[in-house]
Amino acid sequence: MPINFDSALGVHADALKVRSQRAELLAANLANADTPNYKAQDIDFRQALNSAIKDSSSAQQMQTTHQNHIPFTGGAGNSGLMAPVQYRIAMQDSLDGNTVDEQVEQSQFMQNAVQYQVSLEFLGGKFSNLTKALKGE
Numbered sequence: 548m549p550i551n552f553d554s555a556l557g558v559h560a561d562a563l564k565v566r567s568q569r570a571e572l573l574a575a576n577l578a579n580a581d582t583p584n585y586k587a588q589d590i591d592f593r594q595a596l597n598s599a600i601k602d603s604s605s606a607q608q609m610q611t612t613h614q615n616h617i618p619f620t621g622g623a624g625n626s627g628l629m630a631p632v633q634y635r636i637a638m639q640d641s642l643d644g645n646t647v648d649e650q651v652e653q654s655q656f657m658q659n660a661v662q663y664q665v666s667l668e669f670l671g672g673k674f675s676n677l678t679k680a681l682k683g684e
Contacts, residue, residue, distance in 0.1 A: 559669045561599040565592060565630075566663040572632070573656040576647050583643040587635035587652065595630030 572588050579585040611617075637646040 556670060556673050558596065558600060559666050559673065562596060562666045563663065563670065565590070565595040565599055566659055566666060568595070569659050570656065570663065573652055573659060576635075576652045577649065577656065580645070580647045580649050580652070583645060585645045585647060587637075587647045588632045589635055589655070590630045590632060598630050 569590055569592060572590060576585075576587045576589075635646055635648075635651070638648055638651070
């Protein structure tokens with residue numbers, strides 16, 4: 548009987564993708580904290596995860612029939628992100644128009660990093676259970 552990894556791993560693989568994309572956005576915010584007129588960006592995790600789940604199920608249904616066909620990549624728009632980018636509202640106006648608050652961004656980045664680690668641990672447990680099942684333990 549074949550193993551369906553999508554059902555075996557559940558939502559955790561998609562959660563890792565979304566957390567990774569969110570980490571990139573938050574890191575870009577921190578890197579541009581001193582850039583004039585830079586607008587802090589983020590994605591809504593729940594919306595992005597729902598989009599990723601829908602895209603992964605529709606990607607299974609769409610298959611290419613010829614080697615020259617372009618494969619379906621899914622995602623929200625051309626950016627490759629799972630959800631549209633949202634801009635953070637500044638808590639305090641700045642003279643240069645930058646909306647990055649370093650303390651908020653660092654807090655969001657660390658929270659996302661912890662949640663990323665939790666998703667990795669869930670996936671590790673799933674793979675461990677699959678390995679035990681294959682070995683017959």
